[in-house]
């Protein structure tokens with residue numbers, strides 16, 4: 083463990099100063115694509131206009147014999163494409179794989195100035211972040227980079243969950259954490275074969291109404307991921323970094339995808355992964371607060387003046403704590419609306435309706 087006094091010192095001579103605060107540009111959807119897949123790569127310029135984050139995936143879902151093509155493809159795309167304000171992230175291969183060292187050396191050297199965040203899979207504890215932290219500092223120094231690369235961990239092993247607080251605080255580079263429900267299920271020996279989402283067998287049942295134990299008993303499906311997401315959100319919030327729901331693998335089931343994303347949004351996540359173009363608009367809708375919620379939040383903030391005391395609005399008590407809740411929603415809305423005139427207009431229209 084580094085001394086708190088050294089926490090913000092660069093880890094290599096010539097490496098850029100670590101950031102004191104994580105930037106929070108919109109990252110409602112982290113859109114995954116395989117940079118070695120020509121069809122997907124061809125869509126990057128158009129996708130860049132629609133998504134907050136484009137992520138060139140080098141890890142799982144890229145065949146072993148396509149790893150080098152994916153890495154080289156990402157270098158070419160990053161050099162050739164103007165992504166505007168859209169962030170460019172990558173997911174490198176896992177730290178025990180034969181590819182990760184070349185992933186990091188190549189990407190930082192060739193396109194370190196174009197990349198914003200490096201996602202590291204299968205993080206087990208702070209030691210994995212410390213390894214990446216020092217290596218990135220050495221590579222940044224050699225490449226002459228002036229802006230530090232940030233690191234995002236995937237929470238997808240039982241050890242990772244047990245150590246999530248220390249992972250979140252392991253380095254000033256830590257930007258955020260995503261839930262990785264597929265590898266996590268395997269690591270925990272859970273008995274779901276789905277990539278995220280619920281399971282009809284994970285339920286609670288109301289009490290029996292009579293002698294017949296099968297009669298009239300409603301069941302409610304529960305969220306398999308509630309505990310992990312809630313724990314991840316607390317670890318991230320306590321360390322000033324951002325939590326994300328990860329993938330929802332049933333691409334066809336856009337309804338359940340929206341539900342799973344919304345659960346994560348309500349619990350504090352700022353975004354989710356989109357694996358297929360059809361999931362982009364779902365994430366955009368869910369992770370942008372609704373116009374009605376924004377209108378309400380702005381109304382409470384206006385009524386609360388300096389933010390202290392208590393007032394009644396539509397029969398509901400508001401005080402110092404609830405105005406803070408409303409600021410979370412209103413500040414997110416302001417940040418998103420700043421780059422999205424359509425959203426800004428929807429928020430303003432809902433505000434006028436509420437005050438009419």
Ligand SMILES: CC(=O)SCCNC(=O)CCNC(=O)[C@H](O)C(C)(C)COP(=O)(O)OP(=O)(O)OC[C@H]1O[C@@H](n2cnc3c(N)ncnc32)[C@H](O)[C@@H]1OP(=O)(O)O
Nearest residue numbers: 114115121122125139142143264265277329356357358359
């Ligand atoms: C547990 C984890 O680690 S999750 C993260 C790793 N997994 C991934 O990254 C998966 C990314 N997504 C994919 O590989 C694909 O979406 C698949 C395999 C799920 C489905 O692909 P397809 O069978 O081609 O889907 P579909 O036919 O609906 O695609 C329609 C079009 O969208 C394109 N497309 C599909 N997914 C993407 C994507 N993520 N990005 C860009 N374009 C895409 C297809 O190439 C196809 O293009 P075309 O119209 O020019 O032919």
Ligand SMILES: CC(=O)C(=O)O
Nearest residue numbers: 238262263264265328
């Ligand atoms: C997200 C991911 O990598 C997983 O679910 O395993």
Ligand SMILES: [Mg+2]
Nearest residue numbers: 142238262265
């Ligand atoms: Mg995984």
